[in-house]
Amino acid sequence: MIRFNTLDVEMPPIDPLHDKAWINKVAQRHGKTIGELYYYFCSDEKLLEINKERLGHDFYTDIVTFPLTDCETVLSSEFCISTERIKENAETFGRSYESELHRVIIHGVLHLIGFDDHSEEDQKEMRAQEEICLALYQTMTNDPDPDFSPC
Numbered sequence: 001m002i003r004f005n006t007l008d009v010e011m012p013p014i015d016p017l018h019d020k021a022w023i024n025k026v027a028q029r030h031g032k033t034i035g036e037l038y039y040y041f042c043s044d045e046k047l048l049e050i051n052k053e054r055l056g057h058d059f060y061t062d063i064v065t066f067p068l069t070d071c072e073t074v075l076s077s078e079f080c081i082s083t084e085r086i087k088e089n090a091e092t093f094g095r096s097y098e099s100e101l102h103r104v105i106i107h108g109v110l111h112l113i114g115f116d117d118h119s120e121e122d123q124k125e126m127r128a129q130e131e132i133c134l135a136l137y138q139t140m141t142n143d144p145d146p147d148f149s150p151c
Contacts, residue, residue, distance in 0.1 A: 007042035035076035047082040079108040
């Protein structure tokens with residue numbers, strides 16, 4: 001089950017059925033299945049508040065990931081995503097808002113799969129995986145898999 005929700009902002013421009021199918025496909029390609037994924041879109045200030053309260057971090061970020069289980073094969077998590085930070089990052093890196101939004105959406109899933117971004121080497125691998133996932137998103141947009149049923 002994958003759910004998209006908002007806390008204090010409007011829903012960003014996503015296609016829930018397409019995005020769920022894409023997230024499932026990414027998980028499948030890594031030998032994982034989706035348990036429960038909850039995406040919460042919010043403002044910078046709300047995410048800063050969550051980051052402080054739940055992680056003790058006093059800084060702005062685009063996403064925080066809260067795994068709901070230690071299971072290595074079934075992915076379950078809550079993701080809190082700042083739509084303001086996505087907009088700023090899109091402008092900074094010369095990307096479209098939609099591309100940056102989907103990069104961040106899949107970034108949290110990649111963390112659950114086992115990719116990290118603490119070291120410079122890890123960051124390069126994470127960026128490479130994000131690009132692979134974004135290419136898959138585009139492929140699925142142009143040629144959707146009619147036999148795939150999102151959860």
